Amino acid sequence: HNVSEPWNVAPSLAESRIPIAMLDDLAAAVSAGALPSAVATFASSLRIERMAETVVDSSERIFELISAIRGYSFMDQAPVQDIDLPQSIENTLAMFRSRTAHVDIRLDFDPELPPVSAYGSELNQVWSALIENALDAMHDHGTLTISTRLTGQTAIVEVRNDGPEIDPAVLSRIFEPFFTTKPIGTALGLGLDTVQRFVNKHSGSVAVDSKARSTCFQVRIPINRLQAY
The missing domain is CATH 3.30.565.10 (Histidine kinase-like ATPase, C-terminal domain)
Known part of the structure; x- marks a missing residue:
């Protein structure tokens, strides 16, 4: 996309794994000079979104594990x-x-x-x-x-x-x-x-x-x- 400093954009692209189709849409919407900043902002948003998804998944997993431990140990029930x-x-x-x-x-x-x-x-x-x-x-x-x-x-x-x-x-x-x-x-x-x-x-x-x-x-x-x- 004729970016003047592609090495500044590459880390964000690699980390966020932005699909090519999204990059094409992004490049069409902003000027070449603004693209590095736009990509970095977009990548940051994606990272935050994925972190939120990870937290949700982790919370669900923790809940499942606590439930399993509770059932495993029978810690709140009678011995027999x-x-x-x-x-x-x-x-x-x-x-x-x-x-x-x-x-x-x-x-x-x-x-x-x-x-x-x-x-x-x-x-x-x-x-x-x-x-x-x-x-x-x-x-x-x-x-x-x-x-x-x-x-x-x-x-x-x-x-x-x-x-x-x-x-x-x-x-x-x-x-x-x-x-x-x-x-x-x-x-x-x-x-x-x-x-x-x-x-x-x-x-x-x-x-x-x-x-x-x-x-x-x-x-x-x-x-x-x-x-x-």
């Missing part, structure tokens, strides 16, 4: 209550949003599954440990499948990942406290032990099956039975 398992699982998944950008998450929830009488915060810690274990196995890339179903009076939750097969020697010790295959100092080896303890507390059971590209942790919890330590 009727738990909606799909909602409990989705609240827990929300805590891992930063790690699931490259993960294909597949949810298959049984609509006939009734609420489970349980300690909500403890079940969320079960889902958290199983999801974290799955993401670690997949290195945050792959397919994570979580399903629920009702069999008789038992709720079944399965957390499946398509990571590598677990070595049989590891599999036989996987629920042992302080057992871990991760580097020293990066894990305590209590995640799956906690899963087993909390599931047992609810008169349930947990099992794992692993083969190439399919490792599944299955949690079984009675609908109406609760067992204390």
Whole structure:
């Protein structure tokens, strides 16, 4: 557009990513001498608009995260209550949003599954440990499948990942406290032990099956039975 000092205009153009069509309209509306100032003003307006959009998006994300944390921790509710398992699982998944950008998450929830009488915060810690274990196995890339179903009076939750097969020697010790295959100092080896303890507390059971590209942790919890330590 025959701008006398294009190097003064270029930074604004690069930062604001103004579409070419808008530049053509802008150049037609102002003189060549006034174009650098016009572009800078236009770019500044766009930046402010995008910042406002970012603030709105961030505010919505913060609200979602606070809601998820509130549901995850059950901090304003009684210790034992009727738990909606799909909602409990989705609240827990929300805590891992930063790690699931490259993960294909597949949810298959049984609509006939009734609420489970349980300690909500403890079940969320079960889902958290199983999801974290799955993401670690997949290195945050792959397919994570979580399903629920009702069999008789038992709720079944399965957390499946398509990571590598677990070595049989590891599999036989996987629920042992302080057992871990991760580097020293990066894990305590209590995640799956906690899963087993909390599931047992609810008169349930947990099992794992692993083969190439399919490792599944299955949690079984009675609908109406609760067992204390």
